[in-house]
Amino acid sequence: MSSTTPSIISDGDTGGKEKTARRSTTRSANTGGQVKQQVSKQLESMREKLELRPAHWQSSIDGEKTISTPSETQADTLAPIFPVLDSSLLPARVADVDIALEWMIELFHEYHANYHPHLPIINPTIPIETIYTESPLLFKTILFIVTRHNAHSMSRDFHKQLVDPIRKSIADLSINPNNSALDMGIQALLLLGSWPLPFGKQSDDGSWLYCGIATHLAMQNGFHRPGFAQEFREKCFSRDDLKVRTVSWIACFLINFSLSLKLGVPCTITPDFTIRNPSVELxxxxxxxxxxxxxxxxxxxxxxxxxxxxxxxxxxxxxxxxxxxxxxxxxxxxxxxxxxxxxxxxxxxxxxxxxxxxxxxxxxxxxxxxxxxxxxxxxxxxxxxxxxxxxxxxxxxxxxxxxxxxxxxxxxxxxxxxxxxxxxxxxxxxxxxxxxxxxxxxxxxxxxxxxxxxxxxxxxxxxxxxxxxxxxxxxxxxxxxxxxxxxxxxxxxxxxxxxxxxxWEKKEIERAELKSVGTAEGEHGNGSGSRDGDGENGENTSASTGRSPFCNFNISTDNEAAEVQNNRDIPTVEVHPPEGATWNWADLDAVPIDQSFWGMLGDRDGFVSWDNPWDIFGLNPPPIES
Structure with a gap:
């Protein structure tokens, strides 16, 4: 193949010998043609509409119209940052921690100087007491973010103390989302998508969930259609309101895309007109x-x-x-x-x-x-x-x-x-x-x-x-x-x-270490395992542990059964339905496995016939007959 960029779909790519007539010939042919058409359309659409060249990207992002005028931008620059107009409205104690007014102001100013530039979605001219009275969630979220690296002696404890109150405020927002400061609540959730609450393991990270709540609340209230806000909420919107809604919707997309990339799942927001043509100066x-x-x-x-x-x-x-x-x-x-x-x-x-x-x-x-x-x-x-x-x-x-x-x-x-x-x-x-x-x-x-x-x-x-x-x-x-x-x-x-x-590999290393320790104890220190997994005894960790990294079912290490079509060392699985369980799933015959992990063990044209229909989730498919 040439080193230059080849054509997207090769005219000569017919699938060769691997396209057989064993099963659903028409379906396979139609599916292949649809895939090719889809890829071609995606590329053509990106070339014409997304304007792939960098210069075009810039022009598509700038947009033709803006809400902010030069005079407004200058006014925002000259306005005080997070002012305090009525200190009597601010609390002397937050999350069971005494907080002096001077320190509170210092924290908000530090947020604006160091964190706000990374995600500029909050209007920094809003008085601090307004944020506190209208959205306690946003108020506590800002304090939580800043105290992570603040040099004050109380910051570390204050940072920890804010976690549970923030979680409670998120629950309150989810139960009663239709409050007057909805935009601030959405902004708080988006900030927590970038600077998340502490979690013990990746599956406990609430960032993706909080981003989802923010995205759905924003769509439900028309943030994705800022020019038609009245069609979603019966109220009058100022120019500043429309700017906040536009920027918040763009932030929903940015955080959604970033977190989906992290998790390896599709982004749930497709760049729409508001994202591609923002009507505000970003x-x-x-x-x-x-x-x-x-x-x-x-x-x-x-x-x-x-x-x-x-x-x-x-x-x-x-x-x-x-x-x-x-x-x-x-x-x-x-x-x-x-x-x-x-x-x-x-x-x-x-x-x-x-x-x-x-x-x-x-x-x-x-x-x-x-x-x-x-x-x-x-x-x-x-x-x-x-x-x-x-x-x-x-x-x-x-x-x-x-x-x-x-x-x-x-x-x-x-x-x-x-x-x-x-x-x-x-x-x-x-x-x-x-x-x-x-x-x-x-x-x-x-x-x-x-x-x-x-x-x-x-x-x-x-x-x-x-x-x-x-x-x-x-x-x-x-x-x-x-x-x-x-x-x-x-x-x-x-x-x-x-x-x-x-x-997966890290878990394999840990299993090998545990097996090494167990062997050493069972044989009075004569175990053959290696902590670093080196040597001949570390070459077959998967087989030696007898556990699959994806599930808790026993695996067979029979050499003949392990020879899959791509010659990789992927063990087959012995299926044992849970004791006492009854299954009545739909017939899964000819399920399109395509190039999935388990599909690699099946038919080369991407379809397998499962005689055992009880495992609809594909975690424990039955053995593939040779």
Whole structure:
């Protein structure tokens, strides 16, 4: 295949021998044609409507009309920041903590100086007492965000004390959303999507839920149609009201897209007219963020939101072509447009997510390692630059004020570098990276670990857990089942597949350690396991533990059954329905598995026939007959 950007759909791609007439011939043919048509339409739509060239992106974001006039903008600049007009309305005690008026004002001013520029959705000229009386949730949220890194001796305890009152206020907003300060409540939820409440594990992070509440409340009240606000709420709206609603809706999209990227799920907001053509003058930094998110929110679904595929992925040749196209567009945007460090971090992170799609086994086997090496070298440069830009922000003394997406960016860049180092070792005598590049990668991984540790505030917070994750997964680079030198196994998590693959590997390492300890105790210290997973005894961690990383069912390690079509070491599953359970699910015959994890074990044309219909969720499919 040529190194230049190929056509999106190859005319000669008919599926070859793998398209058989075993089952639903017409359905398979129609499905393939629909996928091709869909991809073609998506690309054509992006070329014509999204205006892929960076110069066009800029013009589409600027819009033709603005609500704010120069005189209004100047007036906002000259207005006092978070003034206090009537201090008697402010509390002397918040969350069971005494708070002096001077310190409260200081905290709000610090929020405006250090945090507001990252998500400028609050009108900073509103008096503090107005925020407190109309939206206690927003009032406490601002204090919570600022006290995370505030130098005051009481900040740490105050920060912890605010968590439960904020959660209670969120519950109150969910129960009674139709209050006069709905816009402030939505803004508070969006801020918590960027600076979340503490959580013990990723599944406990409420950011995605809070963003969903904010998005639905905003849509229910017409924030996505600011010019027709009266059709959603029977009240008169001022020009400032319409500006707040527009910016809040744009923030809903930005936070939604950022969190969906983190979770590896589709963004639930499609860029609409208000997002593409905002009728207000946006701050330059927010405008850059919107430009990047609008483009990438169309790029990533084009690769991974195929309705005719169980994983959402489009077929390999089209996916490979789109990855090259989208990557070149983001590279052009990066090099031809001045940007802010925050925008550059977002752009580089999104680019790594798109480049991750080349790590799938079907692309590696279909396109070839030599063709994909070019994108992987670009990913190396992207990851190194991403860590470098973040490090420069730490040297400026501003990194601590960033939203917590910075944690995921550092982890993701580190995982890419670890993966590339391993790929280099597996491709001897023609390694992907030379000795100097490998040394550069290792230095930047260490820098990412240091940055994550420095971003941490208390033990076991998200940043510290992220740092330990990089340390554990980095130490296991030579471990277990050779994961580092293989393709990305997670296929339904979009560009985040590499991250969740690493979580799987981390669990495998931990299982190997537990087995090693158990063996040592059972054999009086003569266990054969290795803590780091090195050596022959660490090569088959999955099989030795007898547990699947996806479910708690026993797995069979029979060698013949383990030979799947892509020759990867994926064990089959022995299905044992729960004791006493009765199942009456619909017939799942000819369910379109396509390229899903379990579909790799089935028919090559993407369909399998399940004789056992009780597991509709696909967690424990029956053994595939050879």
């Amino acid at each position: 701050p330059p930094k927010l405008k850059h963020h919107l430009m990047i998110a609008t483009a990438c929110s169309n790029f990533i679904p084009a690769l991974s939101n195929n309705p005719f595929s169980a994983t959402g992925l489009i077929e390999p040749s089209s996916r490979w072509s789109l990855v090259q196209l989208f990557d070149s567009e983001l590279e052009a945007l990066l090099t031809s447009n001045p940007s802010f460090p925050e925008s550059e971090i977002l752009l580089l992170t999104n680019r790594l997510h798109i480049q991750t799609f080349v790590m799938h086994e079907d692309i590696q086997s279909t396109v070839g390692s030599l063709e994909t090496s070019g994108v992987m070298i670009k990913a190396f440069r992207t990851a190194v630059k991403l860590i470098t830009v973040i490090s420069s922000e730490r040297k400026k003394g501003v990194l601590q004020y960033y939203p917590t997406y910075i944690n995921r960016s550092l982890v993701f860049a580190s995982l890419w570098l670890l993966k590339l180092i391993a790929f280099s070792h597996t491709r001897e005598p023609s390694p992907l990276l030379d000795t100097q590049a490998i040394e550069t990668a290792e230095n930047h991984i260490r820098e990412a670990f240091t940055l994550l540790e420095g971003f941490s505030v208390v033990d076991e917070d998200e940043s510290m857990r992220a740092a330990k994750f990089v340390e554990i997964i980095g130490g296991g680079g030579k471990s277990a089942n050779g994961w580092w030198g293989k393709s990305v196994r997670m296929r339904s998590r979009m560009g985040s597949g590499l991250y969740y693959d690493a979580i």
